[in-house]
Amino acid sequence: xxxxxxxxxxxxxxxxxxxxxxxxxxxxxxxxxxxxxxxxxxxxxxxxxxxxxxxxxxxxxxxxxxxxxxxxxxxxxxxxxxxxxxxxxxxxxxxxxxxxxxxxxxxxxxxxxxxxxxxxxxxxxxxxxxxxxxxxxxxxxxxxxxxxxxxxxxxxxxxxxxxxxxxxxxxxx
Numbered sequence: 001x002x003x004x005x006x007x008x009x010x011x012x013x014x015x016x017x018x019x020x021x022x023x024x025x026x027x028x029x030x031x032x033x034x035x036x037x038x039x040x041x042x043x044x045x046x047x048x049x050x051x052x053x054x055x056x057x058x059x060x061x062x063x064x065x066x067x068x069x070x071x072x073x074x075x076x077x078x079x080x081x082x083x084x085x086x087x088x089x090x091x092x093x094x095x096x097x098x099x100x101x102x103x104x105x106x107x108x109x110x111x112x113x114x115x116x117x118x119x120x121x122x123x124x125x126x127x128x129x130x131x132x133x134x135x136x137x138x139x140x141x142x143x144x145x146x147x148x149x150x151x152x153x154x155x156x157x158x159x160x161x162x163x164x165x166x167x168x169x170x171x172x173x
Contacts, residue, residue, distance in 0.1 A: 035063050038070030041077025052081030104134035106165050111155050115169050122147055134165045
């Protein structure tokens with residue numbers, strides 16, 4: 001058998017667990033811990049930034065919906081992740097641009113063929129030691145047969161326009 005308590009009277013205050021007569025029961029207050037996604041957002045901002053962005057967005061939505069703590073963590077993780085992703089992309093673009101500028105060179109076989117073609121048949125059997133850098137005033141010395149006699153030729157880059165490298169050659173010595 002259960003015992004019923006009489007409703008509270010004005011002289012007798014209600015106990016904290018009692019609800020006024022006829023009042024709708026209230027849902028218990030949500031736990032006010034820190035949102036897990038918010039914590040993951042700040043951690044992954046430093047570990048793997050793209051995932052930090054995802055966790056930051058989810059964490060912000062969950063904290064707004066549930067009232068959990070950690071909205072600031074989620075926001076910080078989201079912002080840091082975006083900043084780190086942008087910095088990473090800019091760094092990669094810079095590295096690739098720098099690598100492309102170093103790799104622009106004219107192959108030694110191409111230099112030899114151009115010298116032979118530009119000489120009008122005077123120079124044959126051209127042998128160049130390596131690639132000619134695609135930089136104005138870059139030089140390379142090649143050996144070959146000049147008018148039937150062995151000799152040295154210097155190829156000098158005169159202009160670089162995109163992927164086109166123009167160079168002249170002169171007889172050394």
